[in-house]
Amino acid sequence: MIAYVEGKVLELGETYLVIQVGAVGLQVFVPSTLRAKARAGETLVLFTYLVVREDLMALYGFETPLEREFFGLLLGVNGIGPRLAISILSVLSVDAIRRAILSEQPEVLSRVPGVGRKNAQKIILSLQGKVTAEGLEGVRPMAEVDQEVLEALTSLGYSVVEAQTAVQSIPKDAPMDLEERLKLALRYFST
Template sequence: MISFVSGRVAAVTPDSVIVEVGGFGVQLLATPATIARARVGERARFATSLVVREDSLTLYGFADDDERTVFELLQTASGVGPRLALAMLGVHSPTALRAAVATEDVKALALVPGIGRKTAQRIILELKDRLGTPSTAAAESTSGWRDAVHAGLLNLGYTARQADEAIAAIAGELDDSAAVDTATALRLALATLKRP
């Protein structure tokens, strides 16, 4: 198992980060929030999970160990593979996922593409005791989402002006929310933009 990857961020794509490690470019599939934090040219450290399949070795990268742990626990539920687990972390933070499972919030889990009502119920049933309860100390901060989304859009090749316009377009919708998830904000901002 490869526990983490540390090195200079060589490139950022919409669904991955490429880190230069010992002369090699290692591609890490990651959530939008993790990608938004990566800065091309700067050193970064990502917790990783290696998924071995008959035809591929895929490395998934995470902002921290907690995100990786939740990713691995999600895959223990029947019908949840690495792509769906990553999609779940792309829509919800680890804390939000724990809260959704602990409170049996089927609607929150069904927001993830590929998860319907029955799948959400099965995930709740199978993971309720394993995923743990959300920590109030780990609750996401509502401040700083603008900076993270701005940096993420710049890393994806958008101009500062385009990033500012996208943030302004979604700010009214998100400022009324109790908590703003960076991944959700980045996804909404991307939806308002066309690729340069």
């Protein structure tokens, strides 16, 4: 397995990068967040995952070994292929995925294009014993009012990750009033 690649970015595709390693150019599919940061000519280090199937041989690259690990975990879920797994990692951070799994929030995962409610529930059921809360602050099930705040923020154009981070920033002792909690979440973006 090719676990690590370091080389110069030769080409920026819509969903991939071409990385020059010696005299070889490797096409590496990457999350859109990494693709947006990459610049032609710069040297890049990617932690890679090689997918080999009867009809496919593709290399997927990530900024951290943890992202690569989660890609592998997502591939282990029945019905989740490499394209959908990379889409999930393009929209949600590893911490957001972990929170959604540990808090049993399929609605967070189902906001990723291509992930329906059933797939989101499958991901949660499949990965619940494999994901830990280590390093996550105060993982707790999201209250219904906070779910409404999350939906309001995403409808205003914030990404799921941004909205979830804003909801997590609401003080624990804040009133459970929707309007007040939404104001507090919006304050997060003004700081």
